[in-house]
Amino acid sequence: MPDSSTSASISTDVAIIGGGQSALATAYFLRRAGINYVVLDDQPAAGGAWQHAWDSLHLFSPAQWSSLPGWPMPGTSAQYPTQDHVIRYLTEYEKRYEIPVHRPVEVTAVTRREAGLLVSTDKGEWHAKVVVSATGTWGHPYIPDYPGQGSFEGEQLHSAHYRNPDAFQGKDVLVVGGGNSGAQILAELSQVCHATWVTLEEPTFLPDEVDGRVLFERATERWKARSEGRPGPAPTGGLGDVVMVPPVREARERGVLRSVRPFSHFTVDGVVWKDGAHAHVDAVIWCTGFRPALEHLRPLHVLNDAGRVDVVDGRAVLEPRLWLVGYGEWCGFASATLIGVMRSARLAATQINQYLNSLEESTP
Numbered sequence: 001m002p003d004s005s006t007s008a009s010i011s012t013d014v015a016i017i018g019g020g021q022s023a024l025a026t027a028y029f030l031r032r033a034g035i036n037y038v039v040l041d042d043q044p045a046a047g048g049a050w051q052h053a054w055d056s057l058h059l060f061s062p063a064q065w066s067s068l069p070g071w072p073m074p075g076t077s078a079q080y081p082t083q084d085h086v087i088r089y090l091t092e093y094e095k096r097y098e099i100p101v102h103r104p105v106e107v108t109a110v111t112r113r114e115a116g117l118l119v120s121t122d123k124g125e126w127h128a129k130v131v132v133s134a135t136g137t138w139g140h141p142y143i144p145d146y147p148g149q150g151s152f153e154g155e156q157l158h159s160a161h162y163r164n165p166d167a168f169q170g171k172d173v174l175v176v177g178g179g180n181s182g183a184q185i186l187a188e189l190s191q192v193c194h195a196t197w198v199t200l201e202e203p204t205f206l207p208d209e210v211d212g213r214v215l216f217e218r219a220t221e222r223w224k225a226r227s228e229g230r231p232g233p234a235p236t237g238g239l240g241d242v243v244m245v246p247p248v249r250e251a252r253e254r255g256v257l258r259s260v261r262p263f264s265h266f267t268v269d270g271v272v273w274k275d276g277a278h279a280h281v282d283a284v285i286w287c288t289g290f291r292p293a294l295e296h297l298r299p300l301h302v303l304n305d306a307g308r309v310d311v312v313d314g315r316a317v318l319e320p321r322l323w324l325v326g327y328g329e330w331c332g333f334a335s336a337t338l339i340g341v342m343r344s345a346r347l348a349a350t351q352i353n354q355y356l357n358s359l360e361e362s363t364p
């Protein structure tokens, strides 16, 4: 690791920023191509965002449909593996492929240099010919603005920081957000407190037999259609639609899987609904999603108005030495899933290999 007290930086061909599933999938293909690379991750341990998921979170796909390249995820007795199982798998995966992860290392900025990109971190600098950003979204939770939010004296918690229902026993809780997080947290909370589900529109529930496998097959169908230049199937069944995992099905049997449209504003101790009625609220769990964690790329002036990066097949349009992996459909079909990220990771590694070879050929 560079010595942060000196200005010495370590040179590498590729620096992968982030140490979650997307980084590991990319590392697998770079390693296979014999490319010299490092992984820089700000977490103290392996597992990326999975280390911060709530206790009862399960995958929405079976183990064999949640595998990174090269090594299928070991099966479990449960139909859908737990987040602990995913963390163990990612931890073992790093060891299995001897992936050189430096952690905890927080990347603070990526800047242009003559012959590459300088990756500045809290532990010193790396000088790379290529950077892959795989920092995910967990570090950038999104909470919408509501009038009066600042004066509300109840608790507000984003799903990224929710662990279990214990602290909410017997309370009045709003669960805001109509995706998988909202449905799964509502299912759990509604067993111990008065939970009200607030969604912008009626949530879309996938048929019971549709889980991550089908979502991946549909994303693959769209990807194939696009690569063959033909109109693909309507993008029905995206990651935002609710997969009917067992706890959510159980909540439906209990008749609690009903949502209401948003309130108009907060008061000190609750909310006022659109019809003027006031409701007392102790806590709000914001299951309102995430934005890509890309602050470290700001010095490159590649972020667009949507807070993303314009890419073609994952490669940044404004900085051809930068690739992005794992942030969702905009940088690769189903790339924000364990099984889906393989395609984006392989494509990025192939392009990086071609780029490095071209550098070598052009170097006298």
Ligand code: FAD
Pocket: 017, 018, 019, 020, 021, 022, 023, 040, 041, 042, 043, 047, 048, 049, 050, 058, 059, 060, 061, 066, 105, 106, 107, 108, 134, 135, 136, 137, 138, 139, 180, 181, 212, 293, 296, 325, 326, 327, 335, 336, 337, 338, 339
């Ligand atoms: P992350 O896992 O977030 O890893 C990024 C890493 O980069 C983290 O360690 C982060 O700390 C680190 N990092 C960030 N910024 C910096 C920096 N500046 N410097 C250094 N390191 C940094 N996916 C599935 O495949 N199957 C599922 O069943 C599934 N269920 C889900 C259920 C829910 C409720 C949610 C919210 C997500 C689910 N996902 C599922 C999606 C999956 O959890 C994420 O897409 C996945 O964690 C993304 O992996 P990643 O490696 O891209 O990002």
